[in-house]
Amino acid sequence: xxxxxxxxxxxxxxxxxxxxxxxxxxxxxxxxxxxxxxxxxxxxxxxxxxxxxxxxxxxxxxxxxxxxxxxxxxxxxxxxxxxxxxxxxxxxxxxxxxxxxxxxxxxxxxxxxxxxxxxxxxxxxxxxxxxxxxxxxxxxxxxxxxxxxxxxxxxxxxxxxxxxxxxxxxxxxxxxxxxxxxxxxxxxxxxxxxxxxxxxxxxxxxxxxxxxxxxxxxxxxxxxxxxxxxxxxxxxxxxxxxxxxxxxxxxxxxxxxxxxxxxxxxxxxxxxxxxxxxxxxxxxxxxxxxxxxxxxxxxxxxxxxxxxxxxxxxxxxxxxxxxxxxxxxxxxxxxxxxxxxxxxxxxxxxxxxxxxxxxxxxxxxxxxxxxxxxxxxxx
Ligand SMILES: *[C@@H]1O[C@H](CO)[C@@H](O)[C@H](O)[C@H]1NC(C)=O
Ligand SMILES: *[C@@H]1O[C@H](CO)[C@@H](O)[C@H](O)[C@H]1NC(C)=O
Ligand SMILES: *[C@@H]1O[C@H](CO)[C@@H](O)[C@H](O)[C@H]1NC(C)=O
Ligand SMILES: *[C@@H]1O[C@H](CO)[C@@H](O)[C@H](O)[C@H]1NC(C)=O
Ligand SMILES: *[C@@H]1O[C@H](CO)[C@@H](O)[C@H](O)[C@H]1NC(C)=O
Numbered sequence: 001x002x003x004x005x006x007x008x009x010x011x012x013x014x015x016x017x018x019x020x021x022x023x024x025x026x027x028x029x030x031x032x033x034x035x036x037x038x039x040x041x042x043x044x045x046x047x048x049x050x051x052x053x054x055x056x057x058x059x060x061x062x063x064x065x066x067x068x069x070x071x072x073x074x075x076x077x078x079x080x081x082x083x084x085x086x087x088x089x090x091x092x093x094x095x096x097x098x099x100x101x102x103x104x105x106x107x108x109x110x111x112x113x114x115x116x117x118x119x120x121x122x123x124x125x126x127x128x129x130x131x132x133x134x135x136x137x138x139x140x141x142x143x144x145x146x147x148x149x150x151x152x153x154x155x156x157x158x159x160x161x162x163x164x165x166x167x168x169x170x171x172x173x174x175x176x177x178x179x180x181x182x183x184x185x186x187x188x189x190x191x192x193x194x195x196x197x198x199x200x201x202x203x204x205x206x207x208x209x210x211x212x213x214x215x216x217x218x219x220x221x222x223x224x225x226x227x228x229x230x231x232x233x234x235x236x237x238x239x240x241x242x243x244x245x246x247x248x249x250x251x252x253x254x255x256x257x258x259x260x261x262x263x264x265x266x267x268x269x270x271x272x273x274x275x276x277x278x279x280x281x282x283x284x285x286x287x288x289x290x291x292x293x294x295x296x297x298x299x300x301x302x303x304x305x306x307x308x309x310x311x312x313x314x315x316x317x318x319x320x321x322x323x324x325x326x327x328x329x330x331x332x333x334x335x336x337x338x339x340x341x342x343x344x345x346x347x348x349x350x351x352x353x354x355x356x357x358x359x360x361x362x363x364x365x366x367x368x369x370x371x372x373x374x375x376x377x378x379x
Contacts, residue, residue: 007038007133007156013117016130020160022079037158038133039071039091046074050094051164054172056286064172066096069104072164083192084128085164090156103139109155115228116159124222125215127161163193167212167283171290179293186294205291206299210306213284217310220280221317225325277314284310 009028017023027033035041042048050067071094073086089112090104109132119126135154142149165185173182190197190208197207288303295303319339326342328335 007034007040007135009034009037010132010134010155011113012131013129015117016128016160020078020082020084020128021076021130034133037088037131038135038156039088043073043086048073050096051169052096052172053166053168054175055168056282061175063175064096065168067094068097068100069094069102070164076160082162084160084162087159087161087164088156089159090154101139103137103154104156105139105141105152106134106155107143107152109157112159113157119226119228122226124226124228125219127159130158130160132157163189165189165193167287167290171286174290174293182290183294186291203299203302205294206302206306209284209288209291209303212287213306213310214313216280216284217313218317220276221314221321223276224318225321277311280314281307281310 012025012028014025017025017027032041036043049072050070051072052064052066055062055065069091070087070089071091073088075083075085077083090109091102093100093102113129113132116126116129120128133156135156137154138151139154140149141152143152170182170186173179173185186205186208187199190204191199194208194211197204197211201207284307288300288307291303292300319336322339322342323329323335326338328338
């Protein structure tokens with residue numbers, strides 16, 4: 001019960017509390033609840049786990065990583081029949097902590113907490129966040145990575161996802177040659193999370209690959225359409241189902257960095273569409289490498305063909321989303337030019353879209369004229 005004195009409930013999202021966990025808000029008055037969401041006490045029936053996976057760092061295989069500061073508490077099936085995996089982040093050491101202390105600081109926890117809920121309400125598939133608790137316990141960190149260690153306060157986030165499995169949960173098993181476990185895990189993931197794939201389909205792993213590829217292309221197009229930069233997806237530990245938030249420098253871009261300009265003369269097989277779309281493809285290549293020992297040579301070539309479709313799926317979705325944003329209803333070739341042009345000029349999207357809400361189609365032309373002739377809207 002020591003935890004009661006050092007942890008304070010900082011914030012709870014009502015939507016998650018009510019509509020995912022079926023709880024009444026009065027529960028937050030309960031000290032035991034605060035204790036549970038900070039990791040001081042287990043929910044009844046919970047058997048905490050830390051997840052083993054690998055990962056790439058700077059494009060190179062970094063070996064086994066694993067949940068170094070996250071504990072999976074269990075699964076909850078709510079009134080609507082949805083199953084959610086409940087996880088704490090910043091809750092202390094695990095067998096995969098290596099030299100880390102298993103803690104998280106307020107900065108990164110607030111970022112994850114707010115960003116995941118913002119993404120949800122923007123309609124982007126994401127993990128969700130229930131609560132943020134802050135601790136008085138000192139956590140020592142070097143926030144600028146320059147040797148200046150400072151004292152910060154720890155925080156714990158309770159977050160939920162349909163699944164916390166990652167591409168690298170499979171990849172680690174292929175790398176270490178644990179092919180029986182690979183098959184068992186993959187069959188489990190398909191059975192639990194890709195219910196429309198028949199378990200007796202001989203091509204089920206190919207179908208699985210094409211589903212994950214499609215979802216990834218759609219997800220990243222969605223990120224790009226709301227100006228969201230993940231940051232850590234660049235280092236690969238990418239969830240199979242939705243965004244896994246991490247401690248990286250993510251946030252919303254106010255204007256598109258030139259590096260994010262999609263190449264509209266992109267042919268099939270080329271993917272210079274901005275860093276995130278590229279990393280999505282990189283991750284899918286890694287997924288395919290992980291699946292390779294379970295595929296026949298025919299299935300492998302089918303999968304390679306599916307991989308080549310990624311740029312096109314991404315582009316198409318991105319264009320659809322951007323067209324919808326701009327109110328282009330038709331399917332005209334000109335639309336693509338306008339979008340390409342808009343992405344090339346370094347305008348402020350906050351100014352752009354707040355102005356869009358107050359103009360009508362009649363003044364549209366003048367508005368465009370305005371935007372490109374005014375310095376104030378260029379960031
Ligand atoms: C929550 O619980 C309190 C006390 O038991 C009750 O008065 C209230 O109506 C409940 N609220 C909801 C939304 O069910
Ligand atoms: C994600 O990967 C990066 C580098 O590959 C690692 O530093 C980080 O701890 C990983 N995140 C989680 C939650 O495991
Ligand atoms: C590290 O960076 C921070 C912020 O720029 C600065 O305040 C601090 O003095 C730096 N420490 C060293 C040792 O350079
Ligand atoms: C691709 O994913 C999107 C988003 O989840 C979905 O709407 C669409 O039906 C999927 N397409 C295929 C061919 O599975
Ligand atoms: C787009 O791709 C083509 C073909 O690879 C290349 O020549 C061109 O420079 C690219 N454009 C941009 C803006 O990257």
